[in-house]
Amino acid sequence: xxxxxxxxxxxxxxxxxxxxxxxxxxxxxxxxxxxxxxxxxxxxxxxxxxxxxxxxxxxxxxxxxxxxxxxxxxxxxxxxxxxxxxxxxxxxxxxxxxxxxxxxxxxxxxxxxxxxxxxxxxxxxxxxxxxxxxxxxxxxxxxxxxxxxxxxxxxxxxxxxxxxxxxxxxxxxxxxxxxxxxxxxxxxxxxxxxxxxxxxxxxxxxxxxxxxxxxxxxxxxxxxxxxxxxxxxxxxxxxxxxxxxxxxxxxxxxxxxxxxxxxxxxxxxxxxxxxxxxxxxxxxxxxxxxxxxxxxxxxxxxxxxxxxxxxxxxxxxxxxxxxxxxxxxxxxxxxxxxxxxxxxxxxxxxxxxxxxxxxxxxxxxxxxxxxxxxxxxxxxxxxxxx
Amino acid sequence: xxxxxxxxxxxxxxxxxxxxxxxxxxxxxxxxxxxxxxxxxxxxxxxxxxxxxxxxxxxxxxxxxxxxxxxxxxxxxxxxxxxxxxxxxxxxxxxxxxxxxxxxxxxxxxxxxxxxxxxxxxxxxxxxxxxxxxxxxxxxxxxxxxxxxxxxxxxxxxxxxxxxxxxxxxxxxxxxxxxxxxxxxxxxxxxxxxxxxxxxxxxxxxxxxxxxxxxxxxxxxxxxxxxxxxxxxxxxxxxxxxxxxxxxxxxxxxxxxxxxxxxxxxxxxxxxxxxxxxxxxxxxxxxxxxxxxxxxxxxxxxxxxxxxxxxxxxxxxxxxxxxxxxxxxxxxxxxxxxxxxxxxxxxxxxxxxxxxxxxxxxxxxxxxxxxxxxxxxxxxxxxxxx
Numbered sequence: 106x107x108x109x110x111x112x113x114x115x116x117x118x119x120x121x122x123x124x125x126x127x128x129x130x131x132x133x134x135x136x137x138x139x140x141x142x143x144x145x146x147x148x149x150x151x152x153x154x155x156x157x158x159x160x161x162x163x164x165x166x167x168x169x170x171x172x173x174x175x176x177x178x179x180x181x182x183x184x185x186x187x188x189x190x191x192x193x194x195x196x197x198x199x200x201x202x203x204x205x206x207x208x209x210x211x212x213x214x215x216x217x218x219x220x221x222x223x224x225x226x227x228x229x230x231x232x233x234x235x236x237x238x239x240x241x242x243x244x245x246x247x248x249x250x251x252x253x254x255x256x257x258x259x260x261x262x263x264x265x266x267x268x269x270x271x272x273x274x275x276x277x278x279x280x281x282x283x284x285x286x287x288x289x290x291x292x293x294x295x296x297x298x299x300x301x302x303x304x305x306x307x308x309x310x311x312x313x314x315x316x317x318x319x320x321x322x323x324x325x326x327x328x329x330x331x332x333x334x335x336x337x338x339x340x341x342x343x344x345x346x347x348x349x350x351x352x353x354x355x356x357x358x359x360x361x362x363x364x365x366x367x368x369x370x371x372x373x374x375x376x377x378x379x380x381x382x383x384x385x386x387x388x389x390x391x392x393x394x395x396x397x398x399x400x401x402x403x404x405x406x407x408x409x410x411x412x413x414x415x416x417x418x419x420x421x422x423x424x425x426x427x428x429x430x431x432x433x434x435x436x437x438x439x440x441x442x443x444x445x446x447x448x449x450x451x452x453x454x455x456x457x458x459x460x461x462x463x464x465x466x467x468x469x470x471x472x473x474x475x476x477x478x479x480x481x482x483x484x485x486x487x488x489x490x491x
Numbered sequence: 492x493x494x495x496x497x498x499x500x501x502x503x504x505x506x507x508x509x510x511x512x513x514x515x516x517x518x519x520x521x522x523x524x525x526x527x528x529x530x531x532x533x534x535x536x537x538x539x540x541x542x543x544x545x546x547x548x549x550x551x552x553x554x555x556x557x558x559x560x561x562x563x564x565x566x567x568x569x570x571x572x573x574x575x576x577x578x579x580x581x582x583x584x585x586x587x588x589x590x591x592x593x594x595x596x597x598x599x600x601x602x603x604x605x606x607x608x609x610x611x612x613x614x615x616x617x618x619x620x621x622x623x624x625x626x627x628x629x630x631x632x633x634x635x636x637x638x639x640x641x642x643x644x645x646x647x648x649x650x651x652x653x654x655x656x657x658x659x660x661x662x663x664x665x666x667x668x669x670x671x672x673x674x675x676x677x678x679x680x681x682x683x684x685x686x687x688x689x690x691x692x693x694x695x696x697x698x699x700x701x702x703x704x705x706x707x708x709x710x711x712x713x714x715x716x717x718x719x720x721x722x723x724x725x726x727x728x729x730x731x732x733x734x735x736x737x738x739x740x741x742x743x744x745x746x747x748x749x750x751x752x753x754x755x756x757x758x759x760x761x762x763x764x765x766x767x768x769x770x771x772x773x774x775x776x777x778x779x780x781x782x783x784x785x786x787x788x789x790x791x792x793x794x795x796x797x798x799x800x801x802x803x804x805x806x807x808x809x810x811x812x813x814x815x816x817x818x819x820x821x822x823x824x825x826x827x828x829x830x831x832x833x834x835x836x837x838x839x840x841x842x843x844x845x846x847x848x849x850x851x852x853x854x855x856x857x858x859x860x861x862x863x864x865x866x867x868x869x870x871x872x873x874x875x876x877x
């Protein structure tokens with residue numbers, strides 16, 4: 106199973122929106138017969154790749170009959186773009202299937218295991234489950250909640266400053282932390298930022314991985330831009346790959362470059378029963394003026410879920426960070442702390458004035474690691490439920 | 492040596508201003524003959540305690556002759572409040588002395604080893620040196636620089652806020668972090684704070700160790716209070732133990748309680764050639780008014796060094812923290828980060844507006860540890876030199 110998990114990591118940045126799955130087939134003595142991982146969407150899944158690999162290595166049906174199969178997620182039971190994997194395993198008459206995790210996809214959800222057991226193949230569940238869950242945390246989130254696992258990345262000084270007061274932030278953290286951040290971007294189906302960051306930093310927010318010329322998948326870049334004020338000359342719009350501009354019902358005459366799509370998702374938009382984040386409602390607005398329309402952040406996440414985004418990587422400024430945190434939409438924090446203090450400067454998240462200390466958005470520690478002179482902190486929301 | 496180091500830790504909170512030293516005596520086969528650590532100032536040192544312990548266990552002079560001695564710091568060679576330890580070891584005719592560290596005290600500084608070698612006792616240096624240095628980092632600082640090792644303790648949220656904007660800070664971190672902070676206070680000969688913290692939090696800043704009714708030493712409490720505005724009713728003045736109020740030449744009619752001493756150390760005070768921190772000089776002051784007199788922080792540290800303070804524990808607000816950091820006087824940071832974000836609030840250190848990112852006070856990572864739900868970060872100034 107350890108090898109199957111390693112293989113499943115090879116599918117990161119490749120298999121989205123499909124899960125990252127590895128599969129290893131051995132004989133009864135534990136000798137490797139074949140192995141593989143999920144390919145690009147529409148391509149073969151891990152089980153099929155492993156069976157093909159075994160046959161390519163000269164193992165015939167007799168060798169496969171009774172074999173042990175280690176797979177990091179329950180084999181699919183439905184006809185999607187490829188035939189169901191549990192049928193391929195049943196046809197090969199393997200002896201036993203070890204599953205790290207059941208697939209919460211309602212099209213699978215235990216049916217894969219049931220299909221195998223009905224074919225007389227014993228199934229064992231749970232080996233390597235924790236690691237398999239980490240690798241597919243975004244897929245699990247989308248299957249269970251219909252929206253991506255949201256990971257917010259912040260680079261800051263020890264005292265929580267992300268930039269000097271004038272916005273200068275290049276560079277607070279070192280090159281190792283920035284490269285590490287690229288690998289986290291690679292895990293994500295989409296990268297979310299706000300208009301402020303586009304204006305201040307003019308980032309490309311694309312994938313630039315050391316040693317990889319053109320990654321098989323470029324994450325979708327998403328900009329929360331209520332009034333559609335992103336300049337057409339912004340580097341994020343000029344660099345290759347798709348960009349989704351989410352606005353709050355604004356109109357714009359900007360000639361958007363190719364690959365740019367705009368979508369209105371205002372708070373309180375028709376068909377969305379959610380109220381959005383507190384303070385946005387007209388009733389709460391002093392002076393009786395209509396409030397500035399804002400992007401409905403839960404609706405934004407639901408839209409990304411519909412588009413098959415498993416992990417959403419947020420690289421934004423204090424305003425969007427604060428809105429996401431206040432709305433309880435952040436599942437994970439990925440913070441790089443430089444070992445320096447800046448004193449005055451921009452904060453991590455604009456949360457407004459908290460009524461008391463207990464109102465602070467709270468997380469649980471997941472990991473700390475030293476990355477080339479900076480400290481990487483990872484934290485999770487308590488009890489994710491997936 | 493591992494046992495000697497453990498014993499030396501028993502002298503923390505006991506032996507100040509003397510170093511924390513442990514000593515173990517074994518026979519040639521490594522069997523324990525005696526062990527001990529430094530007692531309160533004026534009491535016996537570790538070597539004498541270990542020799543006494545060996546004799547109390549019934550080991551006579553014949554048993555001690557040729558014994559192996561493990562001692563975490565070079566035995567003293569001078570007559571202080573006790574006779575020199577190297578004479579006691581030489582008199583016992585031990586066979587070999589393993590020294591973790593040489594003592595940088597100019598009264599010792601290699602003379603202890605020379606005395607032993609002249610008496611025909613072989614000396615070996617360096618076993619356990621790194622740990623012995625950590626335990627005595629403050630003593631080494633005072634011997635080498637004439638001032639304490641300065642450790643700044645900060646409790647903050649993930650985004651670097653030490654309090655809500657109105658000053659509420661109880662409690663950002665949990666009870667485990669607060670108890671851990673007490674053990675770091677115990678290491679310190681003195682605790683430094685500023686008038687702002689006294690006014691805002693009214694802390695006692697004394698030692699309240701779980702399971703220890705009355706600690707043998709209470710650290711000196713030091714308040715940097717340029718204009719002598721500490722209220723006589725402040726809890727820090729009312730609780731037992733000594734308090735040193737450092738001011739900048741102010742006068743006060745406050746009836747200070749017993750145990751409170753005041754001392755003027757203004758920037759540019761007679762006899763101190765140092766200029767203090769930038770911005771305090773009249774030439775830099777706009778409008779031609781005389782600047783507010785301030786406490787000379789380097790002079791404050793030199794004064795504490797003269798008083799035998801090895802480690803200084805700083806628990807202050809952003810103003811004093813910022814002044815110490817800007818003056819380059821902070822050797823170590825001890826930061827407890829709660830896994831929550833506060834958004835708006837008080838910062839760790841008021842550093843003024845930095846001209847560029849590279850002007851930020853910078854440290855090196857020493858340790859991270861999870862303490863009861865909070866993350867403890869320890870950082871050091873690069874190349875301490877002791």
